[in-house]
Structure formats: structure tokens, C-alpha cells
Amino acid sequence: MSDASPTAPDAPGPDPAAPAGGQAMWGGRFQARPDALMQAINVSIGFDRRLAGEDLAGSRAHAAMLRKQGVITSEDEAAIQGGLDQVAAELASGAFPFREEFEDIHMNVEARLRELIGPAAGRLHTARSRNDQVALDFRLWVREACDRTGTQIQALMRALLARAEPHAATLMPGFTHLQPAQPVTFGHHLMAYLEMFGRDAGRFADARRRMNESPLGAAALAGSPFPIDRQATASALGFDAPMANSLDAVSARDFALEALAAGSICAIHLSRLAEEIVIWMTPQFGFVRLTDAFTTGSSIMPQKRNPDAAELVRAKAGRLLGAFTQLAVVMKGLPLAYSKDMQEDKLPVFEAFDALELSLAAMAGMVGDLEPDVERMAAAAGAGFSTATDLADWLVRQLGMAFRDAHHVTGAAVRRAEALGCDLAGLPLAELQALEPRVTADVYGVLTPQASAASRMSYGGTAPEQVRAQVARWKEILR
Numbered sequence: 001m002s003d004a005s006p007t008a009p010d011a012p013g014p015d016p017a018a019p020a021g022g023q024a025m026w027g028g029r030f031q032a033r034p035d036a037l038m039q040a041i042n043v044s045i046g047f048d049r050r051l052a053g054e055d056l057a058g059s060r061a062h063a064a065m066l067r068k069q070g071v072i073t074s075e076d077e078a079a080i081q082g083g084l085d086q087v088a089a090e091l092a093s094g095a096f097p098f099r100e101e102f103e104d105i106h107m108n109v110e111a112r113l114r115e116l117i118g119p120a121a122g123r124l125h126t127a128r129s130r131n132d133q134v135a136l137d138f139r140l141w142v143r144e145a146c147d148r149t150g151t152q153i154q155a156l157m158r159a160l161l162a163r164a165e166p167h168a169a170t171l172m173p174g175f176t177h178l179q180p181a182q183p184v185t186f187g188h189h190l191m192a193y194l195e196m197f198g199r200d201a202g203r204f205a206d207a208r209r210r211m212n213e214s215p216l217g218a219a220a221l222a223g224s225p226f227p228i229d230r231q232a233t234a235s236a237l238g239f240d241a242p243m244a245n246s247l248d249a250v251s252a253r254d255f256a257l258e259a260l261a262a263g264s265i266c267a268i269h270l271s272r273l274a275e276e277i278v279i280w281m282t283p284q285f286g287f288v289r290l291t292d293a294f295t296t297g298s299s300i301m302p303q304k305r306n307p308d309a310a311e312l313v314r315a316k317a318g319r320l321l322g323a324f325t326q327l328a329v330v331m332k333g334l335p336l337a338y339s340k341d342m343q344e345d346k347l348p349v350f351e352a353f354d355a356l357e358l359s360l361a362a363m364a365g366m367v368g369d370l371e372p373d374v375e376r377m378a379a380a381a382g383a384g385f386s387t388a389t390d391l392a393d394w395l396v397r398q399l400g401m402a403f404r405d406a407h408h409v410t411g412a413a414v415r416r417a418e419a420l421g422c423d424l425a426g427l428p429l430a431e432l433q434a435l436e437p438r439v440t441a442d443v444y445g446v447l448t449p450q451a452s453a454a455s456r457m458s459y460g461g462t463a464p465e466q467v468r469a470q471v472a473r474w475k476e477i478l479r
């Protein structure tokens with residue numbers, strides 16, 4: 001950014017690429033250059049340079065359409081396309097000059113084009129405004145971001161699947177209130193996240209479908225008097241159709257909000273898995289180990305192995321939610337059509353997707369890296385009287401007791417086991433019969449965590465057989 005203090009000298013001297021009058025591109029009616037502060041608050045090239053590729057794609061499609069419609073000559077179009085090739089080469093090599101005096105990416109590209117090919121460059125902006133140009137560029141960028149994110153989510157899902165399959169029968173405690181509840185399998189637990197991420201991918205795909213209409217040709221806000229072909233530019237840029245209302249086309253940003261909403265929900269899911277990894281990594285739980293690849297040490301405590309990557313994934317959800325709020329507040333209450341407020345739409349979206357993509361990659365890495373401690377998990381699966389529900393269910397099924405009565409008897413059994421310092425499976429039969437005389441030795445068949453998990457055969461339940469069925473289903477989907 002240039003020096004924005006009020007005492008700074010006026011903006012840079014006349015630039016050769018600017019139209020007559022030494023003014024900015026829009027400066028025909030202006031007599032003086034903007035105040036340095038005006039430039040400082042107006043400039044967006046520092047962040048919208050990320051739209052350079054999209055801007056070129058839009059300009060190519062627009063120029064080709066103008067020529068086909070007879071609005072510009074073939075010579076002018078050839079000059080423009082050749083110049084855009086050079087701009088693309090400069091962007092690729094890093095030689096492209098991004099200049100603050102040209103405010104944003106659109107005028108930077110056009111100014112450079114003018115330097116490279118001369119006056120023909122001035123015909124590119126026929127029947128176009130920066131309003132539909134930026135709406136197009138941003139939409140293309142968000143569409144691409146949704147596609148990238150979708151691919152990354154799938155990679156994470158494959159990583160989860162690869163972990164879940166061999167652990168379809170690995171016991172661990174299932175929790176409610178983070179208190180031991182009922183035994184589940186590690187594979188089942190991981191597959192729960194697979195379901196969440198599957199819905200996240202679906203949300204991005206839905207958002208993409210809705211956003212896939214082209215705003216190009218809406219011009220400033222009202223459409224164009226030139227015989228443009230909006231269908232042609234739309235299909236050249238991979239859109240399903242042109243947007244049907246020019247006012248909506250230049251002022252809609254719900255596509256970005258929707259992408260941020262999908263991103264926020266995905267980041268929330270990532271943060272939940274991250275939190276579980278943090279908990280599982282504690283010596284108190286000791287359920288999983290992460291290798292040196294995804295942990296860090298402490299500068300003072302030599303024994304430490306910290307799950308920093310998981311903690312940072314957990315925290316980065318804040319960026320996504322913040323970005324959604326930021327853009328929602330920018331858009332709230334804006335009248336139609338374009339307002340400069342909307343220039344503030346890009347930064348939160350760029351930053352949000354940077355954070356999300358990094359989080360997804362780091363999580364896929366951690367899932368691939370983490371190694372469960374199968375014995376410790378199995379031991380924990382049986383702790384905390386986790387098969388109490390199985391005892392109550394046995395009383396209902398075998399003795400025809402009402403569930404409420406069975407619940408009561410089981411509660412008494414837990415109290416007795418606690419007093420004797422054993423688990424439910426360790427309670428002598430006489431103890432159980434003292435509570436309910438009809439209990440037989442058969443009951444011990446349901447009191448182990450294995451039996452408990454294996455019995456939960458209802459669709460979507462934790463029985464290894466059910467987990468394997470879901471693994472197979474997802475394998476097919478992700479193939």
C-alpha cells in the first residue's frame with residue numbers, strides 16, 4: 001500500500017497507459033487526481049489480484065463474443081486475444097506489474113493490455129462494466145474454490161474410510177455428555193464423520209449448481225444496447241445459463257455467502273473431529289497416537305507431544321464463521337444494484353477458503369497418521385458399566401419385564417458392582433438373583449463390550465457387520 005497519510009504527496013504522476021487527461025480510466029469528467037487517502041481506501045489490487053486468471057478468462061470470452069456479434073472487428077479481437085496471451089504469460093512468470101494506481105485487477109489488466117497492444121485494448125470494455133466483470137470473476141473464483149474443496153473433502157473421506165475399515169470391530173467407549181455410555185467400534189465412530197463430510201460435499205455441490213449462472217452482459221446494471229450474446233459467453237465460461245435479471249446479476253453475492261455457509265459447517269465438523277483427536281491424544285485417554293509428523297514438542301517441557309495441528313484445525317473454524325458474518329454484514333441492507341461496499345466481499349472469502357483448504361489437508365494427514373491403541377480402547381470400552389443398557393434389555397427380552405422396571409433393577413446391579421469393586425460381568429450370579437430371582441447365567445452373554453457392540457445390528461448401528469456394510473456402501477460411492 002502506498003503512504004496514505006494526509007500530508008503525502010499527491011498520487012503518482014501521469015501514467016502513459018491512462019486515457020487522455022492523465023486521469024484514471026474513469027477520469028474523463030475529473031480535473032484533479034484523487035487524494036492519496038481516496039486511493040488508499042479505494043485500492044483493491046492487493047487482494048483482488050487473485051482474480052487475475054478469472055479476469056482473463058472473462059475477457060477472452062467477452063472479446064470473442066463481441067467479434068462474433070460484429071461489435072468489434074476480427075483484427076481488434078486478434079490483437080486483444082494476443083495481448084491477453086502476453087498478460088497471461090507475464091502473470092505466469094511473475095513479471096506482470098500490479099499497480100495500485102490502477103486500483104483493481106480489472107483496470108490493471110486493461111492498462112497493461114493497452115501498453116502491450118495500443119488503442120485496440122480500449123474496445124474490450126464495450127458492452128461491459130466492472131460491475132458485471134467483478135461479479136463474473138468472483139463467481140468463477142468461488143465456483144473453482146467449491147470444486148477444490150469438494151475434491152479435498154473426498155480425499156479426507158477416503159482417509160477416514162481407510163482407517164475405519166480395519167477397525168470395524170475395534171471396541172471403544174461410546175460417549176454421551178463425554179461420559180461412558182455404550183460400547184461402539186472405532187470404525188463406527190470414524191464413519192460418523194464420513195457421513196458429516198459427505199453432507200458437506202453435498203452442500204458445496206448444491207451451492208455450485210445454484211451459482212452456475214453467468215452475470216456477464218448485465219453491464220453496469222441495466223443490460224446493454226449492443227447486440228451481445230449472453231448465452232455464448234455463459235457457455236464459453238462453463239455456466240448453465242446467463243442470469244435472468246441484470247440488476248440481480250451485478251448485486252447478488254448470495255453465491256459467496258452460500259459457499260461460506262457450506263464452508264462454515266464443514267469447518268465446524270472438522271473442529272469436532274479435531275477436538276476428539278486432542279482428547280484421544282491425552283495420556284489420560286491414550287486412545288490414539290500421532291507420529292512426529294503431526295505433533296510438536298514444547299520448548300521447556302521435554303516430555304511433551306502436542307497435537308498442534310488438531311488444535312489449529314479446531315481454531316480455524318472461527319475464520320470461516322467470521323468470514324460468513326463479515327460478508328453477511330457487508331451485504332445486509334445494501335440497495336440494488338452495485339455498491340462499492342461489495343469490494344469488501346473478496347478478502348473474507350479468500351481467507352476463509354485458504355483456512356478451510358489447509359484444515360482439510362491437515363485433517364486428512366492426521367487421519368492417515370493416527371494409530372489407535374486397540375487394547376487401551378477396548379479396556380475403556382468395558383469401563384464405567386457401559387453394558388448396563390444390555391443388562392436392562394436382557395431383562396426385558398428374556399423375562400418380559402417393563403423397560404422402566406428393568407432399568408431400576410440394573411441401576412441396583414450397578415450400585416452393587418460399584419460397592420464390590422467389580423464390573424457388571426464380574427458380579428456373581430447370586431448377587432444378580434438377589435435383585436431379580438429369575439436371572440440366569442445366560443445373562444453373562446450380553447455383558448461384555450464385544451457382545452454389546454455385536455448385538456446392535458439395527459440399520460446404522462455399531463455392530464461390526466453394520467459398520468462393514470456402511471464401509472462397503474461408501475467405498476462404492478467414493479470409487
Ligand code: ARG
Pocket residue numbers: 044048104130131134338340342343344
Ligand atoms: N474493484 C471493484 C470491486 O471489487 C470492481 C467494481 C467496481 N465498480 C465500480 N462501479 N466502481 O467491487
